[in-house]
Amino acid sequence: MELKKNIEDGGIQTQTKLAYPKCIFFIISNEVCERFNFYGIRTILYLYMTDKLKLDPNTATVQFHAFSMFVYFTSIFGGILSDVWLGRYRTILSLSIVYAVGSLLISIVAIPSINISATGALYVGLAFIAIGSGGIKPCVSVFAGDQFKLPEQSAELDTFFSWFYFAINLSVLISSFLTPFLRENVHCFGENDCYSLAFAVPAFLMIISIVFLIIGKHWYTMKPPSGNILFQIMKCITNAILVKIRLWGGDSREHFLDYSIEKYGQQLVDDTKMLLEIVLIFVPMPLFWSLFDQIGSRWVEQATKMNGNIGWYKILPDQMQMLNPFLDLAFIPTMDFWIYPILNKFGIRSQLQKLAIGGFFGVISFAASAMVQWQVEVKPDEVHILWQIPQYVFISLGEILFTIPALLFAYEKSPDSIKSLVQALLWLTSAFGSAIVALIASINYFNSLTYEFLLFSVLMLIDIIVFMILAARFQRREKSLTV
Structure with a gap:
């Protein structure tokens, strides 16, 4: 830590500058490997569906986006699991294992000589990936944010999110080039391409991401789950609606949630108000x-x-x-250093x-x-x-x-x-x-x-x-x- 001394009004004021959290390295490394896996698979998935599974373009488009939709829908599951029961670290770790299993399954079923339904096994593998990837998605950036002490490190946090996204796009850039290259230029199992290897490399990186996460455990700041906050919010909203209906035309309040203040307290009501405002922006x-x-x-x-x-x-x-991702790598520092100012x-x-x-x-x-x-x-x-x-x-x-x-x-x-x-x-x-x-x-x-x-x-x-x-x-x- 670095100490700064300022003399004010004849006295000495000591202000401590907090050290940048070193455990961020492990969180970023984990995310970089995970994103390599996701985008490596995603980059060649559409052509795998049309070339190998012989789906027509419209069907492949629907299924490709259905997979993406499932990934992001499961983020709700991950968010609830993290905030209510497991906490962020254990949620990321457990769902990363599910994620790795799905990635390995896809690489195995892409081997032509495997005597199982490639289509059915692909969907199972994608389901595992969707649960894992979507489940950890809302947790990683928040877990990284937890390592900063606010408001003292708010400036560092703002910069972190930009460089966090920069690191992700560097990984996506490499995977977007490498997996199509492996698919097209490596010949395996008697075929003119090698989808199995192109899927296997991202799967290996997913395993490495778990290793990075575990190594950094000793240095993490781990905030405990908040309990059944989601259910409290739902009850707060329901109670406010019921009370407002019961008092219709009588007790008038500025916001309908204010009818829950007596039962659930000002803090939960204020948190719920902000949540609803944020959701409307979304x-x-x-x-x-x-x-x-x-x-x-x-x-x-x-x-x-x-x-x-x-x-x-x-x-x-x-x-x-x-x-x-190549353009993102160029635009992120450009935005931070020139465009935003x-x-x-x-x-x-x-x-x-x-x-x-x-x-x-x-x-x-x-x-x-x-x-x-x-x-x-x-x-x-x-x-x-x-x-x-x-x-x-x-x-x-x-x-x-x-x-x-x-x-x-x-x-x-x-x-x-x-x-x-x-x-x-x-x-x-x-x-x-x-x-x-x-x-x-x-x-x-x-x-x-x-x-x-x-x-x-x-x-x-x-x-x-x-x-x-x-x-x-x-x-x-x-x-x-x-x-």
Whole structure:
């Protein structure tokens, strides 16, 4: 620790600067390996479904997004498990083991000579991965946040979330390149590709992630679970509604939850108020994730009908996804060191303002992808795959301005007792985003992807306007809420 001494009014004031928590290394290493596993599998999953399982593109799209939806739905399970019973560390550890089992199962069933149903075993493996990945998702960032002492280290915490996301994207970049490379260039079991190896490498990294988590146990700050806080919140809301109905037209209060103050106390009522305000902000978020999630499905489908030759090398359709983490790695420090200070000068400082800007970049990205798709449908296999770069640039800018501020907003505004639950609700918006894509793909209303991309662009524009209205409302109401 470093001591700073300031002389004020003739006296000496000693202020202690807290050391940066060293255990963060183990948490980031755990997350990096886990993300390598998830995105390594996810990058080649769509083509595995179409190439090996012989699913048609629409069916593969629906099942790909159904998997993503299941992953983020199970985040609620992880958040409740963490906040109510096991605590964050034990939740992450136990569900990581489930996660590793699912990853190993997928790599084994991808071996052609294995005499079991590849489709059925794949779904079982994906179910294990969804439970594990989704379950730990709301816990890891909160567990990392627990290692900082607030408010003394609030600046360090803000910086941590940016670099945490930077480390994740470095891992995603490597996995997005490596797993398609292994799939295409390694030949095994008498076939011209090697999906089993491409799935096995991420599975091995998942096991390493568990090792990193366990090694750091001695240094972690572990906060105990808060008990049945979720059920208390539900009872608080139910009681307030019943009391309000019983006193209809009589006792008038500023907020309907104030009717529960006598029974549940001011603190729980205030926490519940803030939770409801946060949830309302989350409502428009699914549409952005429905755009972002199509990087792994519709944009791969688009790339399969484009020319990937660059002379000495042919860019594979599923390798274009690596542009996203590559751009993220460039944009994160750019945002922190240059863009955010400039935005601050124009009064754009809040996380919700940054989220709104990120949504507008999503609008532009799908307008750009529609323009590319129109050319692809006119001249199939002739349009160069590098024309996808603009849409990746815009969606990546949107992701940085959407994801990191969303994580910070959810952590900073949520009451201590339900931080994992609030993070779970944030990731649940991604589940609904995947559901939107799966629904539109299953309806198969459009004969052209051009119109489908344009639809998403217009919907996102409407959605972000609604978000801005809700964000302005939240900032007005926040002043009257106590967390």
